[in-house]
Amino acid sequence: MLERIIKAYNEAVFETDKEAAFEVINEAMAQGLTAEDVVFKVVIPAVEEMMADITRNPDANLAQHFMTAQIAAEVTERMLEKFKHPPEIIGRVVIGTAAGDLHSLGKRIVMGCLKALMVEVVDLGVNVPAEKFVDEAVAHDAQVIAVSAMMVHTATGENGCRKVREILCQRGLEEKIKIVVGGAPYRFDEALYKSVGADGWAADGITASRMIIGLIRVVKDGGGP
Amino acid sequence: MKRRPEASLTLRVRTATEECLLQVVPGTSVRDVLDTTKIRVRAACGGNGSCGACVVTWISGDVNAQTTAEYQRLQPAERAAGARLACQLRLQADSEIRIDDPAPPSAWTSIPANSLSAAPAGRPELQQHIYGLAVDLGTTHIRLSLWDRKQGRRIATRRGPNPQAIFGADILNRLASVIDRPERAEEVAHLARDAILHALRDILMRDVGEVRPMLAEIGEVFIVGNAAMLALLTSQGARELLDPENWAGRVNYQPKDPAAFQSKWLLPHATISLPDPVSGFIGSDLLADLVATRLIEGPPGSLLLDIGTNTEIALWDGTHLHITAVPGGPAFEGSGLRNGMAAEPGAIFRVRPNRDAWSLETIGGSPERGFCGSGLVDAVACLLASGQLKPSGRFASPTGDEGFCFDPGNPRTALHAQDIDTFQRAKAATAAAMAALLRQAGMGWNSVQRLCVCGAFGHTLDIAHAQAIGLLPPLPVEFIELAADASLAGCEMGLLHQDGLATFANMRNHIVAINLSQIWDYDDLYIDHLRLRPIQNQ
Numbered sequence: 033m034l035e036r037i038i039k040a041y042n043e044a045v046f047e048t049d050k051e052a053a054f055e056v057i058n059e060a061m062a063q064g065l066t067a068e069d070v071v072f073k074v075v076i077p078a079v080e081e082m083m084a085d086i087t088r089n090p091d092a093n094l095a096q097h098f099m100t101a102q103i104a105a106e107v108t109e110r111m112l113e114k115f116k117h118p119p120e121i122i123g124r125v126v127i128g129t130a131a132g133d134l135h136s137l138g139k140r141i142v143m144g145c146l147k148a149l150m151v152e153v154v155d156l157g158v159n160v161p162a163e164k165f166v167d168e169a170v171a172h173d174a175q176v177i178a179v180s181a182m183m184v185h186t187a188t189g190e191n192g193c194r195k196v197r198e199i200l201c202q203r204g205l206e207e208k209i210k211i212v213v214g215g216a217p218y219r220f221d222e223a224l225y226k227s228v229g230a231d232g233w234a235a236d237g238i239t240a241s242r243m244i245i246g247l248i249r250v251v252k253d254g255g256g257p
Numbered sequence: 258m259k260r261r262p263e264a265s266l267t268l269r270v271r272t273a274t275e276e277c278l279l280q281v282v283p284g285t286s287v288r289d290v291l292d293t294t295k296i297r298v299r300a301a302c303g304g305n306g307s308c309g310a311c312v313v314t315w316i317s318g319d320v321n322a323q324t325t326a327e328y329q330r331l332q333p334a335e336r337a338a339g340a341r342l343a344c345q346l347r348l349q350a351d352s353e354i355r356i357d358d359p360a361p362p363s364a365w366t367s368i369p370a371n372s373l374s375a376a377p378a379g380r381p382e383l384q385q386h387i388y389g390l391a392v393d394l395g396t397t398h399i400r401l402s403l404w405d406r407k408q409g410r411r412i413a414t415r416r417g418p419n420p421q422a423i424f425g426a427d428i429l430n431r432l433a434s435v436i437d438r439p440e441r442a443e444e445v446a447h448l449a450r451d452a453i454l455h456a457l458r459d460i461l462m463r464d465v466g467e468v469r470p471m472l473a474e475i476g477e478v479f480i481v482g483n484a485a486m487l488a489l490l491t492s493q494g495a496r497e498l499l500d501p502e503n504w505a506g507r508v509n510y511q512p513k514d515p516a517a518f519q520s521k522w523l524l525p526h527a528t529i530s531l532p533d534p535v536s537g538f539i540g541s542d543l544l545a546d547l548v549a550t551r552l553i554e555g556p557p558g559s560l561l562l563d564i565g566t567n568t569e570i571a572l573w574d575g576t577h578l579h580i581t582a583v584p585g586g587p588a589f590e591g592s593g594l595r596n597g598m599a600a601e602p603g604a605i606f607r608v609r610p611n612r613d614a615w616s617l618e619t620i621g622g623s624p625e626r627g628f629c630g631s632g633l634v635d636a637v638a639c640l641l642a643s644g645q646l647k648p649s650g651r652f653a654s655p656t657g658d659e660g661f662c663f664d665p666g667n668p669r670t671a672l673h674a675q676d677i678d679t680f681q682r683a684k685a686a687t688a689a690a691m692a693a694l695l696r697q698a699g700m701g702w703n704s705v706q707r708l709c710v711c712g713a714f715g716h717t718l719d720i721a722h723a724q725a726i727g728l729l730p731p732l733p734v735e736f737i738e739l740a741a742d743a744s745l746a747g748c749e750m751g752l753l754h755q756d757g758l759a760t761f762a763n764m765r766n767h768i769v770a771i772n773l774s775q776i777w778d779y780d781d782l783y784i785d786h787l788r789l790r791p792i793q794n795q
Contacts, residue, residue, distance in 0.1 A: 048649040048788060093674060095681040095787045097649050102784045126284070134774040158774055159501050185433045185499065209585050 033065060036072060041074050042081070048099035051105070057107055067114035070107070071148075079104050081150050083239050097238055098141060105144030121152050123248030125171045127178040128156030130192035135182035138214055142178060142236025142244075149241055151248070162195035169209050175251040176244050178212045179230070187217035188228060197229030210247040214240055267622075272298060277602060278622025281348050282371065288343035292367035292463075294621060295602060297360040300463040303412070304344035306330065307468060311343040312791065317615040318352025321345075363625035364452075365459045368400060368414040373717060374549060374729055374746035377753040379409025386476030386526045386555065391544060391748040392453055394482035394490065395419060396428055396566040396591055397599070399452055400745045403460050406476065406753060412465040414745075415456040415660040420448045426592055427486040427584065428567055432495045439492075446492045447521075453478075454522055472523050479530045479752035481744060483540030483567050483582075487531060497537070503774050505535040510631040532751065532761035538582050538771045542762045543569040545747025546711050550740055553578060553767060560691060561598075563744065564589050564630070564712035570690050574698045578767040583690040588683035589713045594676045595660070596669050598627035605632035605670065606717045608639050608663065615639070615663045617670060625670050631717040636663065636672055637680055637720035641789050648788045650674075650681045654692075684728040691730070692786070693776050701729045702794050711743040730792045 037060045044052035057070055082100055112119065126148060127139055136158050143153045145146050156164060165177045177196060181187035188194075193213050200206050213230040214237065225233035232247055234240035265280040282291050288304055288311050291297055302308035306326025316339065323336060324345045331340050341580075346354075346487050387407040395401040402414040423446055425431030435442040435545060447517045461468040471539060480490070487510040488494040511531060512518045518529050532541040543563060546552075552559050557575030562568070566587050572579040591597030598604050603626030607618040617632075626634060640646035640661065645653050652661060652674060660671035695701060708729070710718065716739050723729040729737065731744075751757030773779045786792070 046649070047647065093650055093678040095678050095685070098784045099649070099787050102781070124776075132500060136774060136780055140780045142782075183429055183433065185436065189453075 067111040101144035104148040128160035130181040131143035145241040319350035484534040549747035596627040604629035608635035689782040
């Protein structure tokens with residue numbers, strides 16, 4: 033039965049058909065599958081397959097990424113409400129767009145995938161000041177600050193990632209909190225993330241979650257890269 | 258603003274280097290038709306036959322008899338050899354002409370007469386400086402018209418590219434390019450000012466016959482545009498506009514030194530009228546659309562969509578105008594697509610299935626050079642209907658590096674997977690923004706009574722196709738109007754009105770501006786609209 037469900041779910045995700053995906057999940061639950069099984073045996077493998085697919089074919093369609101990530105996030109969210117015990121969380125991330133930047137979609141995709149992969153996400157919204165990134169990361173005991181910037185001047189400017197790095201440095205938090213960045217400017221110049229003081233970047237919202245989970249583990253294992 | 262398709266004749270035009278097919282509305286002079294294309298005849302009068310410069314050779318087809326002007330301007334031997342004045346020549350059936358000595362190439366063409374609105378009443382009380390210029394300063398294109406304000410007569414129009422695009426095709430990049438660089442800011446301002454002056458001189462040389470004395474007779478220049486274009490034109494406010502904190506607030510871009518503006522434009526007597534934009538992210542071009550379409554005089558549930566590089570949307574609910582803007586449009590103007598192009602000669606503007614192949618119609622009947630907005634909508638809708646494209650945006654079978662070629666012999670007719678992606682994102686942004694506005698006003702799609710579609714699609718958008726892929730809502734077709742040049746029309750009404758600035762300012766009293774980034778689930782709405790399917794009635 034599980035095999036058939038996985039196949040039908042993957043097909044629906046491939047066709048970016050949210051209604052069909054939910055039909056598959058509802059039917060699976062009616063047949064006795066638990067919410068835990070849906071997430072760990074159906075949704076997460078599908079997200080991992082999606083990441084592998086993007087790595088194989090980096091030019092794949094952005095609209096399709098958005099739609100598949102949204103399906104993963106919505107299904108996971110619905111299932112988490114039905115979990116018998118709170119799920120084991122891998123780690124915690126605070127995420128927002130850089131000061132001056134209102135482009136929220138990239139962030140939206142990263143959040144969807146992180147949630148589906150059992151990472152807790154605190155959404156700080158758009159146009160977030162650097163101080164707030166750090167204050168909220170400390171308050172929520174987050175391992176990673178994720179700064180999204182879609183424009184050259186918000187990606188490289190003084191008030192974005194650079195300032196977050198400055199504050200982490202001043203407060204001696206650099207071992208406890210890592211910074212990741214994402215957005216179009218970092219794709220055009222793959223060394224840019226380092227020069228603005230980030231610890232990591234990813235070319236798209238979906239593979240970003242893999243890199244973020246790696247950094248969470250680095251912090252939890254006690255420090256240095 | 259409703260327009261009916263008119264019966265047309267076909268004119269074949271040959272020059273030493275090219276050949277094209279033009280659709281001609283009977284009664285229009287050949288010169289007026291050619292003026293809307295890149296192949297223009299020489300000209301130095303308003304088309305009344307007095308300069309004799311627009312000589313063409315008639316080759317075949319039924320045309321009007323030679324006029325008195327032609328008897329006066331052309332030698333008998335020339336007339337016997339088929340010479341005609343293009344401004345006097347009118348078709349009575351499909352015809353063919355040759356142009357041996359066309360005008361030098363220019364960035365400026367006339368706007369086709371059938372997309373212009375009826376002239377507003379004149380202002381007989383004007384005693385001096387009776388001429389006026391209306392300018393729609395777009396991010397990608399500039400459209401303008403010269404008027405005799407006293408008589409209420411449109412002398413000529415021009416449309417051409419905004420040369421500032423070299424410093425950024427979109428608004429944000431263009432604004433960022435001038436930050437902390439006063440000399441660059443001056444250069445960017447100069448580019449737009451200079452382009453407008455060029456277009457004006459082109460009109461004066463070709464349609465009036467004198468330049469300097471006429472410049473001194475221009476009494477007003479009325480300019481509309483988005484806030485960023487107005488900021489760049491007047492070299493101020495770019496930094497403020499890049500800061501989202503200032504997007505919803507009132508902004509003001511009156512020229513700091515109007516006298517300097519007049520002297521740079523060589524217009525010593527022209528008042529420069531710049532109606533204030535609504536806010537940092539909604540320009541006076543949208544106000545012009547609202548003035549032209551009289552949206553607030555219509556029923557509650559009237560929507561207006563101005564598709565451009567920056568797409569602006571307004572919804573009249575009977576009491577308020579809910580307004581927003583979304584960066585949805587560049588794809589519809591051909592930007593960001595491998596074979597995308599503006600609506601210029603050679604642009605595929607219509608696609609239809611034709612047995613096992615496709616029939617493609619291009620502007621000017623020239624060989625296909627790429628797709629403009631309406632051709633793209635057709636292409637995507639046809640592929641979806643035939644099952645070659647799936648609602649996800651994937652091709653049913655991989656297309657490889659060549660993409661999907663509508664004409665296998667011509668790579669410029671290909672659409673690639675990435676083009677479909679760009680298109681999906683543009684149409685989703687547009688549809689989701691309309692959905693968000695409706696919800697904000699407590700309305701649904703079924704309460705929409707009127708939808709005016711202005712901007713990039715021109716008059717060639719296939720509404721059923723736009724509905725099938727979810728760009729336009731599934732409304733009865735008679736609710737939908739194509740009003741391509743509404744912002745120029747509104748700008749002209751501002752120019753011809755005794756107190757145009759006040760007309761625009763009054764419109765602002767009804768407005769509630771909505772910043773989509775402050776609607777918490779706009780991203781979800783956007784993603785929900787990415788699939789290629791009719792808009793769901795939620």
